[in-house]
Amino acid sequence: MVAGLSDGIDGLLARKLNQRSSLGAYLDPIADKLLLSSSFVILAMKKEIAWWLTIIVLSRDILILVVAVVIILIFGYRPFPPSVLGKATTMLQIVLVFTIVLAAAYPNLPLARTNEFLIYGVTALATVSAFHYSVSIARRLSSPAQPSS
Numbered sequence: 001m002v003a004g005l006s007d008g009i010d011g012l013l014a015r016k017l018n019q020r021s022s023l024g025a026y027l028d029p030i031a032d033k034l035l036l037s038s039s040f041v042i043l044a045m046k047k048e049i050a051w052w053l054t055i056i057v058l059s060r061d062i063l064i065l066v067v068a069v070v071i072i073l074i075f076g077y078r079p080f081p082p083s084v085l086g087k088a089t090t091m092l093q094i095v096l097v098f099t100i101v102l103a104a105a106y107p108n109l110p111l112a113r114t115n116e117f118l119i120y121g122v123t124a125l126a127t128v129s130a131f132h133y134s135v136s137i138a139r140r141l142s143s144p145a146q147p148s149s
Contacts, residue, residue: 060130085129
């Protein structure tokens with residue numbers, strides 16, 4: 001949770017202080033995906049979360065990363081800003097990881113219903129955002145490249 005919060009604060013400060021960079025635009029989403037992917041894999045290995053959910057989360061992230069690499073290799077750099085759905089998916093994943101770890105550390109906390117709700121929410125958002133990214137990518141690739149300013 002601390003890593004998720006510090007990432008959010010870092011992004012907010014970068015925007016507010018106009019400290020964005022091209023390298024940061026590439027590295028930040030990769031770091032987010034590595035953090036969350038490793039969290040889901042570890043929680044699945046510890047049987048705290050279902051493998052099917054981990055596979056959905058990983059598949060979405062792999063899809064996005066592979067498509068981004070292909071676009072860069074074929075067409076060169078094109079802006080690929082995150083969508084509201086993508087940000088919501090990432091936020092809900094962070095909350096789910098936190099509550100799963102919290103429930104494991106404190107088994108007497110009544111988090112079963114909350115975690116069940118979050119699991120379905122992450123599943124739905126990951127699936128919808130994967131389709132949304134696919135449609136967005138298809139639209140961007142079919143439109144002519146915009147000149148840089």
